Each structure stands twice: as structure tokens, then as C-alpha cells.
Amino acid sequence: MNLSEPRDRALHIHDLYDELNRHERERAWSREGFMLGFMGDVGDPAKLVMAKEGAGPGPGGRAALEHELADCLWSVLIPAHCCQVDLEGAFQRAMAELEAAIRARLAGGGEPE
Known part of the structure; x- marks a missing residue:
């Protein structure tokens, strides 16, 4: 198993977010900020699946689910890297x-x- 390519891509996006946040908010996200973002990201695919199963309202579709699951992967890779976890x-x-x-x-x- 090799997560190096997705991890490298996630870190590149992380660096861009840091640059953007410093530009717009004069600070980068903390580890706590990434963990809070992760909690929100996990809820998004859950809502899509629930909507598909008729248990909740909302737009969805496969493309939306794919996007949200990819967000979740990013939200796991970045805190793992920041906390030096061998994922x-x-x-x-x-x-x-x-x-x-x-x-x-x-x-x-x-x-x-």
C-alpha cells in the first residue's frame, strides 16, 4: 500500500490553503482547525447517502459523493502528516x-x- 502520491498532492493543496488563509485572514489553519474541518467533511457524504436512501433532503449524485469522499481523504491525510502519523x-x-x-x-x- 502506498499513500505517497495522494499524500503529496494533499500537502500541495494544504500549502496553497495556507497561502490563501494568510492572504485573506493573516493566519493559517491550526491542527485543531483541520480536525474541525474533518468533522464537517465526514458529515457531507453521510448527508448525500441519506438523501439517496430517502432519509433526508438534498441534491446528490455520484459526482457529489465522489467529491465529498475525496475531501474526507484529504482531511485524513493532512492531520496524519501534521501529527507525524504513519498512516x-x-x-x-x-x-x-x-x-x-x-x-x-x-x-x-x-x-x-
Whole structure:
């Protein structure tokens, strides 16, 4: 798994946002600002899926969902970089843990501790 290309692209956009925010607001976003943005970004695809399922109003469509999910990916890549998280390694570890837990439950082992 290699996230270097999307991460590099996300960092380029991050740098442009920093430049824009310094120009317009005389300050760049903080880590906290990016995390708040992430929370908003996660809500956007949820609203689109809910609208598609008839559980909420709003425009949607595949292009809108793709855009919002891409925003979410950006919103994960940037805080991971800022907090020096090895996202590739963390993802591999998390997936291994989930796989082991699921396999244990399928084998009748119940909930792993």
C-alpha cells in the first residue's frame, strides 16, 4: 500500500490553503482547525447517502459523493502528516486487528478482548 502520491498532492493543496488563509485572514489553519474541518467533511457524504436512501433532503449524485469522499481523504491525510502519523502502517495494523477479531467471532470465539 502506498499513500505517497495522494499524500503529496494533499500537502500541495494544504500549502496553497495556507497561502490563501494568510492572504485573506493573516493566519493559517491550526491542527485543531483541520480536525474541525474533518468533522464537517465526514458529515457531507453521510448527508448525500441519506438523501439517496430517502432519509433526508438534498441534491446528490455520484459526482457529489465522489467529491465529498475525496475531501474526507484529504482531511485524513493532512492531520496524519501534521501529527507525524504513519498512516500506511497504522492502517495495516488496524486492518490486521479487525481481521483477527472478525475471524475469531466467525470461528465462534465471541468478542475478542
